[in-house]
Amino acid sequence: MTFSPGKATTRNVFWAYLSFASTKALNLVAIILVARYVDPVEFGLMAICLAIMGYFEIISQFGLGAALISAPDREEETANAVFICAMVISSTMAILLWALSGPIAQFYGSPALQDLLTVIAAALVIRALTTVQSSLLFRELRLRDKIVPDVVRGLTKGLVSIVLAILGYGVWALALGYLASAVAGSIALAIVRPWRPTGLPSVAMIRHVMRFGAHLIGAETINSTPRLLDNLLVGKFLGPAALGIYALAFRIPELGIKSFTTVAGSVLHPVMSKIQADPAELRIYFYQSLRYCALIMFGIGAAIAVLSGPLVHVLYSPKWYDMVVPMQIIAVAFAISTLNMVPGKLLKAVSRTDLLFRVSLINLPLFVGVIALAVPHGIEAVAAAQLVLAFVRFVPTFHALKRVMDINVTDTLRALGPALLCTGTATIATLVSLQLVEGAELTRLLTGAATFSIFYLTMLRFTVPEVFEAGSRVVLRRRRT
Structure with missing residues (x-):
């Protein structure tokens, strides 16, 4: 087969x-x-x-x-x-x-x-x-x-x-x-x-x-330094209580976004390994992976960011409410990590871990410097440092990938375009709906979630129709069986 x-x-x-x-x-x-x-x-x-x-x-x-x-x-x-x-x-x-x-x-x-x-x-x-x-x-x-x-x-x-x-x-x-x-x-x-x-x-x-x-x-x-060093420094200089709030702010983004990054990466690696001998097929697969991972992760990240306020108020007691802003920033940072996850798995698949190491050496001073500068300004600044690093680390990764595969900025932006359009539209609509709805936090959470889903799926239907076509085929096959 x-x-x-x-x-x-x-x-x-x-x-x-x-x-x-x-x-x-x-x-x-x-x-x-x-x-x-x-x-x-x-x-x-x-x-x-x-x-x-x-x-x-x-x-x-x-x-x-x-x-x-x-x-x-x-x-x-x-x-x-x-x-x-x-x-x-x-x-x-x-x-x-x-x-x-x-x-x-x-x-x-x-x-x-x-x-x-x-x-x-x-x-x-x-x-x-x-x-x-x-x-x-x-x-x-x-x-x-x-x-x-x-x-x-x-x-x-x-x-x-x-x-x-x-x-x-x-x-x-x-x-x-x-x-x-x-x-x-x-x-x-x-x-x-x-x-x-x-x-x-x-x-x-x-x-x-x-x-x-x-x-x-x-x-x-x-x-791993941006995610681990921040905890070590926050715990040392801001204290365990601040670190407890900061660490808990990661939980929901980790469930919604980081879990998908981990899972998708664990599958992309062996699949890319099986087709590494065909550069043309590998290139097509890379851009498809980037496109669909971004559609999922950008959407989930934006949804968590705009809904984090009512979400935290519904799930946690008041002693944890300071996690709202860090959670918003972390959710966006995790979503942007798509740009680094997919290229990294491809370099692993073609056994170019040496390039991954070189890229990491380039990034290391930046990781340490940005996080160290952010820590004295509190956990919100440390979360913002994570977002900055998520963007910056893509540049050397992109150049390393160009050494093993024919990629360019134009095709990369084209692959990310649908995700940016769907996410932007749904985010704006949800922010407006949250401003208009008053009352219990649970009501605001449900209204915001419904608004984001409707607008995101509507835009997805027009920008990436093949997703719905594939879904329809799966449903029809299930009905026949």
């Missing part, structure tokens, strides 16, 4: 997004409930832990999963090499984090951080046990099978956190929920996609996967 990139992408993005979004939705529900029992200071302490863990997780993963996904042949030997490298690197990172937990706690002036980091560091090793299983599901484009482990992970984290928060465990409700989700998710993943090492890989294969990951790990570490 001929491989169809479009069908493979649509099918697997649907299942992957359903899986990922269901997990994030469960987490969001849990956070909304936990936030009633846990203070911003405690959320801030956990945010510091997660930011530190973010760097350690990137290093422990070392791009090994991507090496297995991109491998053109010798799958089993590559999988064995990935498993051994994952266990060695993750164990080393866990031990290092245990050793550094004391100095980190002293740096932030919070003794509780030492115990928190010591406990959640175990998640590095737990997740490494199923690195191969997770990567094989992506390589085989079996994203439908990820739903069970992802839902198990989300349910476990939510239930443990909620119960412990009600019992008065404070920040430990979040930490133990995090660790429990790692254990439950790994067990479920091992059941869904069984795999075990079949032998020792050659030294050459170990060198290959390590070399593949070396550039990728550098690029991912640097590219």
Whole structure:
């Protein structure tokens, strides 16, 4: 059967997004409930832990999963090499984090951080046990099978956190929920996609996967800096309470936008890897991916931005209302990240992680400088720094992509045009409707959401009619069956 990139992408993005979004939705529900029992200071302490863990997780993963996904042949030997490298690197990172937990706690002036980091560091090793299983599901484009482990992970984290928060465990409700989700998710993943090492890989294969990951790990570490360094600096200079509000402002944008970015990227990478030998087809697929990802992400980002006020007032208690403006800015920044996600996945697919690393080195001084300048001005300024960086980082990425594929500014803008038109129209209409509607926040939220949906879908019908035609064909096929 001929491989169809479009069908493979649509099918697997649907299942992957359903899986990922269901997990994030469960987490969001849990956070909304936990936030009633846990203070911003405690959320801030956990945010510091997660930011530190973010760097350690990137290093422990070392791009090994991507090496297995991109491998053109010798799958089993590559999988064995990935498993051994994952266990060695993750164990080393866990031990290092245990050793550094004391100095980190002293740096932030919070003794509780030492115990928190010591406990959640175990998640590095737990997740490494199923690195191969997770990567094989992506390589085989079996994203439908990820739903069970992802839902198990989300349910476990939510239930443990909620119960412990009600019992008065404070920040430990979040930490133990995090660790429990790692254990439950790994067990479920091992059941869904069984795999075990079949032998020792050659030294050459170990060198290959390590070399593949070396550039990728550098690029991912640097590219994660805007999202992780901001938490570390806010926690240090503005305090855990400010960080708690700032971190919670990310939750809804992460569910609506970042989850799609993660899911779409995880599907685009293996699909692009399968067609990398055909430059013409790869170019067409790139622009199609950019077009449709922008249609989804720009729309969701704009909707969250314009509706964040009534949304926060409906879901959270007054102690969290300061998150509204940061959430608006973060939602737009996440939407703009489309411009970097799609090119990045293409460079991975063609094994040009060296270019990703070079781009990241160019961006690093800018990341650190902009965020450091923003921190003294509060969490709204830090959120604005994220938006600035989302735009700026696209420039070197675009130039790097031009080295491996024939792309230009005109075609790129043409691909983004429908998303900009639909989003702009729906945003203006929604802002007007919110000004005209008075009364309860829930009423304003529902009215705004309905207005945005109607105007966005109407513009989509005229600018990208093939989306509706494809939807109609799917519905007709379902009725016939």
